[in-house]
Amino acid sequence: MRTPASDLPRITTGGRVGQVDATVVPRFAGPATFARLPRIDEVSDVDVAVVGVPFDSGVSYRPGARFGPAHVRESSRLLRPYNPAADVEPFASQQVVDAGDIPVNSFDIEDAIAQVEAGARELLERAGRLVTIGGDHTIALPLLRAVAAKHGPVAVVHFDAHLDTWDTYFGAAYTHGTPFRRASEEGLVDRSGCLHVGTRGPLYSRQDLVDDRELGFQVVPSVEMDDLGVRGVVERIRDRVGERPVYLSVDIDVLDPAFAPGTGTPEAGGLTSRELLAVLRGFAELDLVGADLVEVAPVYDHAEVTGIAASHVAYEMLSAMSPRTTPAPEVRP
Numbered sequence: 001m002r003t004p005a006s007d008l009p010r011i012t013t014g015g016r017v018g019q020v021d022a023t024v025v026p027r028f029a030g031p032a033t034f035a036r037l038p039r040i041d042e043v044s045d046v047d048v049a050v051v052g053v054p055f056d057s058g059v060s061y062r063p064g065a066r067f068g069p070a071h072v073r074e075s076s077r078l079l080r081p082y083n084p085a086a087d088v089e090p091f092a093s094q095q096v097v098d099a100g101d102i103p104v105n106s107f108d109i110e111d112a113i114a115q116v117e118a119g120a121r122e123l124l125e126r127a128g129r130l131v132t133i134g135g136d137h138t139i140a141l142p143l144l145r146a147v148a149a150k151h152g153p154v155a156v157v158h159f160d161a162h163l164d165t166w167d168t169y170f171g172a173a174y175t176h177g178t179p180f181r182r183a184s185e186e187g188l189v190d191r192s193g194c195l196h197v198g199t200r201g202p203l204y205s206r207q208d209l210v211d212d213r214e215l216g217f218q219v220v221p222s223v224e225m226d227d228l229g230v231r232g233v234v235e236r237i238r239d240r241v242g243e244r245p246v247y248l249s250v251d252i253d254v255l256d257p258a259f260a261p262g263t264g265t266p267e268a269g270g271l272t273s274r275e276l277l278a279v280l281r282g283f284a285e286l287d288l289v290g291a292d293l294v295e296v297a298p299v300y301d302h303a304e305v306t307g308i309a310a311s312h313v314a315y316e317m318l319s320a321m322s323p324r325t326t327p328a329p330e331v332r333p
Contacts, residue, residue, distance in 0.1 A: 010038065011081055013092035017043050018081060027077045033098035034072070034133075034314065035079040037091065040099040040126075047094035048321055049127035050314065051119070052101040055112055056297075058138030058176040060169055062264040064297030069101055069133045071262075071298035072314065075307030083319045086281050090318040099123055109138065109174050117142035124150055131317050133310075134294035136264070137164055137176040140249050141183055147247055147290045148188040154289060155193030155241040156180065159276065160251035161200055161222075161267040165212045176264075176295070184215040191216025193244045195237060197279070198222045198254035201267035222254075222269055230275060234282035241286060248283060248291040248317065250276075252310050260309050262301025273309045280313065283320035291317040 008025060011018040020036040030036055034050040052069025059065065082089050090096065102119035104112040116139050123130055124146055132143055137160070147154055158164065158180060165181040167173075173182065183189050196212075200222040203209070212219070220228070220236055228236065253263040256270035296310045 016095045018091040035076045040097040046127040048096045049099040051099040053135040053139045055104045056136045064299040065136045068296035071307045072310045075304045076311035086319040090322040093323045113142045120146035132292040141179040144183045144188045151245045153190040154247045155244040159254040161253045193241045195240045230278040245289045251295045260306040262306030280316040
């Protein structure tokens with residue numbers, strides 16, 4: 001007999017409903033929500049909602065990121081309640097839920113963008129913050145529209161192999177390579193506080209970097225990681241964003257293909273998963289108001305290598321959003 005999701009034994013702390021208890025229900029069983037957390041309809045109050053956007057019609061090379069949300073959820077089954085590296089229990093100190101997916105039009109990019117913005121705005125009326133799993137990077141634009149409507153222009157810290165501040169592709173203004181140009185043009189970002197981290201690979205010309213600076217972005221390229229180290233990159237981010245509200249956007253291709261083969265536009269010479277996760281822990285000291293994780297394309301993945309890395313990225317995002325003190329967890333039937 002199938003057990004209803006609402007009747008599954010869960011870890012609860014201070015009234016917050018957490019993960020399905022893995023000592024009762026094996027990790028390979030049970031609902032395929034992110035980290036086996038409750039659905040949004042199973043709780044009353046929500047601090048952070050994890051939501052998927054299965055959309056990849058804005059890609060310029062290999063498609064497949066529309067299957068990213070389901071893949072990252074499946075790859076998140078081994079995530080546990082306590083994050084020792086950050087010394088925080090992200091599911092105990094705040095109510096985190098899986099809000100399912102925002103359905104979008106896969107044949108009309110502008111319509112899809114409008115649907116993502118509307119879905120994000122609706123969720124933000126109930127949840128304090130969103131962690132969104134894509135999908136391709138086109139979705140960052142409508143997510144920034146929703147966040148800016150709540151917080152005003154935000155500092156954007158963007159982890160990616162690419163700048164994503166190009167103008168058009170084949171005359172199309174909205175693609176996965178243009179979201180941060182459009183966001184800057186629309187006044188959604190604070191141009192004095194934006195930063196790319198991990199960029200690398202060939203560009204069309206030097207003008208790409210000139211245009212990028214004019215749009216408000218500084219760059220910490222991947223080649224500087226060895227010299228700066230994790231601590232140096234974290235300091236560069238803190239110096240750049242200051243006290244501003246911060247939106248974090250992570251394209252999984254910021255990782256070297258050795259650590260994230262399952263993506264649409266891989267570039268050699270990227271960050272290691274250890275480096276990325278360590279830098280993300282620095283966001284605990286910032287005013288992180290929202291985040292997205294994009295470009296996971298499972299058709300190119302093997303043994304969930306990319307999916308597992310991505311699930312840990314989302315886990316660090318949630319940990320960075322978490323208050324620092326939590327009561328001891330308990331298990332309820």
